[in-house]
Amino acid sequence: MQKAILNLFPFIFYLLWNEEGKLIKLSFNFSFDLEPKILQIGSIKAKKWVEEFYEAFLAYWNFEKDRVEIPHLENFTEFEKRVLKELSQLKIGEVITYKILAERIGYPKAHRAIGRVMAKNPLPLVYPCHRVIGSKGLTGYSQGLILKQFLLYREIKYGF
DNA sequence: GGTCAGATATAGC
DNA sequence: GCTATATCTGACC
16 A cells, blocks of 8 residues: 655645555645645655656646546446446536436436445546536535535636 | 435425 | 435445
8 A cells, every 4th residue: 555645736635556556545635835746655666656646637637638547446336337437428517416327327216326426436536526416506525515616616617 | 134324306395 | 495205325233
Protein backbone atom coordinates (compact mmCIF):
# COMPACT_ATOMS: atom_id res chain seq x y z
CA MET A 1 0.00 0.00 0.00
CA GLN A 2 1.35 3.39 -1.03
CA LYS A 3 -0.13 6.70 -0.15
CA ALA A 4 0.42 10.22 -1.27
CA ILE A 5 -0.92 13.64 -0.48
CA LEU A 6 -0.82 15.92 -3.46
CA ASN A 7 -1.55 19.60 -3.69
CA LEU A 8 -3.01 20.52 -7.03
CA PHE A 9 -4.91 23.78 -7.04
CA PRO A 10 -7.79 24.05 -6.35
CA PHE A 11 -7.70 20.65 -4.67
CA ILE A 12 -5.66 18.68 -2.24
CA PHE A 13 -5.79 14.96 -3.01
CA TYR A 14 -5.35 11.99 -0.73
CA LEU A 15 -4.42 8.92 -2.74
CA LEU A 16 -3.97 5.27 -1.92
CA TRP A 17 -2.46 2.69 -4.28
CA ASN A 18 -1.83 -1.01 -4.01
CA GLU A 19 1.55 -2.57 -4.82
CA GLU A 20 0.70 -2.88 -8.50
CA GLY A 21 0.07 0.82 -8.80
CA LYS A 22 -3.68 0.54 -8.98
CA LEU A 23 -5.63 3.28 -7.31
CA ILE A 24 -7.66 2.01 -4.36
CA LYS A 25 -8.96 5.16 -2.79
CA LEU A 26 -9.20 8.78 -3.72
CA SER A 27 -10.53 11.68 -1.72
CA PHE A 28 -10.06 15.40 -2.02
CA ASN A 29 -10.89 18.75 -0.60
CA PHE A 30 -10.33 22.37 -1.52
CA SER A 31 -6.83 23.77 -1.31
CA PHE A 32 -5.95 27.37 -1.98
CA ASP A 33 -2.25 26.81 -2.36
CA LEU A 34 -1.46 27.73 -5.96
CA GLU A 35 1.78 25.82 -6.20
CA PRO A 36 1.48 22.15 -7.23
CA LYS A 37 3.47 19.97 -4.87
CA ILE A 38 3.68 16.58 -3.27
CA LEU A 39 3.10 16.96 0.46
CA GLN A 40 3.63 13.36 1.39
CA ILE A 41 4.64 10.31 -0.57
CA GLY A 42 5.14 6.64 0.18
CA SER A 43 8.15 5.80 -1.98
CA ILE A 44 10.02 6.46 -5.21
CA LYS A 45 7.72 3.99 -6.88
CA ALA A 46 4.72 5.99 -5.78
CA LYS A 47 6.21 9.05 -7.44
CA LYS A 48 5.53 7.57 -10.84
CA TRP A 49 1.90 6.98 -9.93
CA VAL A 50 1.60 10.52 -8.62
CA GLU A 51 2.81 11.82 -11.96
CA GLU A 52 0.36 9.55 -13.72
CA PHE A 53 -2.44 10.89 -11.58
CA TYR A 54 -1.27 14.45 -12.16
CA GLU A 55 -1.53 13.99 -15.94
CA ALA A 56 -4.92 12.31 -15.71
CA PHE A 57 -6.27 15.01 -13.46
CA LEU A 58 -5.03 17.79 -15.75
CA ALA A 59 -6.64 16.13 -18.75
CA TYR A 60 -9.95 16.11 -16.90
CA TRP A 61 -9.45 19.60 -15.57
CA ASN A 62 -8.74 20.99 -19.03
CA PHE A 63 -11.85 19.27 -20.39
CA GLU A 64 -9.83 16.95 -22.58
CA LYS A 65 -11.28 13.90 -20.84
CA ASP A 66 -14.71 13.27 -19.38
CA ARG A 67 -13.24 11.95 -16.16
CA VAL A 68 -9.95 11.15 -14.45
CA GLU A 69 -8.72 8.10 -16.30
CA ILE A 70 -6.29 6.10 -14.24
CA PRO A 71 -5.65 2.41 -13.55
CA HIS A 72 -7.62 1.38 -10.51
CA LEU A 73 -8.77 -1.65 -8.65
CA GLU A 74 -12.15 -3.01 -9.70
CA ASN A 75 -13.46 -5.13 -6.90
CA PHE A 76 -17.08 -4.37 -7.42
CA THR A 77 -20.21 -6.51 -7.47
CA GLU A 78 -22.14 -6.99 -10.70
CA PHE A 79 -24.70 -4.41 -9.73
CA GLU A 80 -22.05 -1.88 -8.81
CA LYS A 81 -20.24 -2.53 -12.09
CA ARG A 82 -23.38 -1.79 -14.07
CA VAL A 83 -23.95 1.43 -12.19
CA LEU A 84 -20.35 2.57 -12.51
CA LYS A 85 -20.14 1.63 -16.18
CA GLU A 86 -23.18 3.71 -16.97
CA LEU A 87 -21.62 6.51 -14.94
CA SER A 88 -18.41 6.37 -16.98
CA GLN A 89 -20.39 7.07 -20.11
CA LEU A 90 -21.60 10.45 -18.94
CA LYS A 91 -19.99 13.40 -20.67
CA ILE A 92 -18.67 16.58 -19.09
CA GLY A 93 -21.55 18.60 -17.71
CA GLU A 94 -24.06 15.82 -18.35
CA VAL A 95 -26.28 15.42 -15.34
CA ILE A 96 -28.51 12.47 -14.57
CA THR A 97 -30.88 11.58 -11.75
CA TYR A 98 -30.75 8.46 -9.61
CA LYS A 99 -34.02 7.39 -11.16
CA ILE A 100 -32.93 7.73 -14.78
CA LEU A 101 -29.68 5.93 -14.01
CA ALA A 102 -31.72 3.13 -12.45
CA GLU A 103 -33.82 2.87 -15.59
CA ARG A 104 -30.77 2.87 -17.85
CA ILE A 105 -29.14 -0.08 -16.15
CA GLY A 106 -32.36 -2.05 -16.24
CA TYR A 107 -33.31 -1.81 -12.58
CA PRO A 108 -35.95 0.92 -12.76
CA LYS A 109 -36.82 0.59 -9.10
CA ALA A 110 -33.30 0.40 -7.73
CA HIS A 111 -32.75 4.14 -7.48
CA ARG A 112 -32.20 3.86 -3.78
CA ALA A 113 -29.65 1.09 -4.18
CA ILE A 114 -27.79 3.35 -6.59
CA GLY A 115 -27.58 5.98 -3.90
CA ARG A 116 -25.72 3.41 -1.84
CA VAL A 117 -23.26 2.66 -4.61
CA MET A 118 -22.54 6.36 -5.02
CA ALA A 119 -22.08 6.90 -1.31
CA LYS A 120 -19.65 4.02 -1.21
CA ASN A 121 -17.78 4.92 -4.40
CA PRO A 122 -14.11 5.02 -3.36
CA LEU A 123 -13.05 6.82 -6.54
CA PRO A 124 -14.83 10.10 -7.14
CA LEU A 125 -13.67 11.86 -10.36
CA VAL A 126 -12.62 8.46 -11.73
CA TYR A 127 -16.29 7.56 -11.54
CA PRO A 128 -17.93 10.96 -11.82
CA CYS A 129 -20.66 10.47 -9.25
CA HIS A 130 -21.03 14.21 -8.84
CA ARG A 131 -23.08 14.12 -12.05
CA VAL A 132 -25.82 12.12 -10.35
CA ILE A 133 -28.40 14.24 -8.56
CA GLY A 134 -31.77 13.72 -6.94
CA SER A 135 -34.96 14.42 -8.83
CA LYS A 136 -35.44 17.57 -6.77
CA GLY A 137 -31.93 18.87 -7.28
CA LEU A 138 -28.54 18.45 -5.64
CA THR A 139 -28.32 15.81 -2.96
CA GLY A 140 -25.40 14.35 -1.06
CA TYR A 141 -21.76 13.98 -2.02
CA SER A 142 -19.14 12.07 -0.12
CA GLN A 143 -16.60 14.87 -0.49
CA GLY A 144 -19.09 17.48 0.65
CA LEU A 145 -21.99 19.04 -1.19
CA ILE A 146 -20.10 22.25 -1.88
CA LEU A 147 -17.54 20.28 -3.91
CA LYS A 148 -20.28 18.62 -5.93
CA GLN A 149 -21.78 22.01 -6.60
CA PHE A 150 -18.42 23.43 -7.60
CA LEU A 151 -17.52 20.53 -9.94
CA LEU A 152 -20.86 20.67 -11.70
CA TYR A 153 -20.87 24.45 -11.99
CA ARG A 154 -17.44 24.39 -13.59
CA GLU A 155 -18.34 21.62 -16.03
CA ILE A 156 -21.64 23.15 -17.07
CA LYS A 157 -20.36 26.68 -17.40
CA TYR A 158 -17.02 26.05 -19.10
CA GLY A 159 -16.97 22.44 -20.17
CA PHE A 160 -18.95 22.53 -23.38
C1' DG B 1 -30.93 -16.09 6.52
C1' DG B 2 -32.81 -11.91 8.90
C1' DT B 3 -32.36 -7.09 9.71
C1' DC B 4 -31.35 -2.54 8.64
C1' DA B 5 -29.62 1.71 6.61
C1' DG B 6 -29.28 4.62 2.76
C1' DA B 7 -26.25 10.56 -1.58
C1' DT B 8 -34.26 8.05 -3.39
C1' DA B 9 -39.09 8.57 -5.35
C1' DT B 10 -43.71 9.23 -4.90
C1' DA B 11 -48.30 9.85 -3.03
C1' DG B 12 -51.24 11.78 0.18
C1' DC B 13 -52.09 15.20 3.32
C1' DG C 1 -43.88 21.61 3.05
C1' DC C 2 -43.98 17.11 5.77
C1' DT C 3 -44.75 12.05 6.53
C1' DA C 4 -45.33 7.43 5.30
C1' DT C 5 -44.23 3.90 2.47
C1' DA C 6 -42.53 1.37 -1.63
C1' DT C 7 -38.37 -0.59 -3.23
C1' DC C 8 -33.47 -2.59 -3.89
C1' DT C 9 -28.68 -3.68 -2.63
C1' DG C 10 -25.00 -4.68 0.42
C1' DA C 11 -23.12 -4.88 5.11
C1' DC C 12 -23.50 -6.82 9.37
C1' DC C 13 -25.01 -9.92 12.83
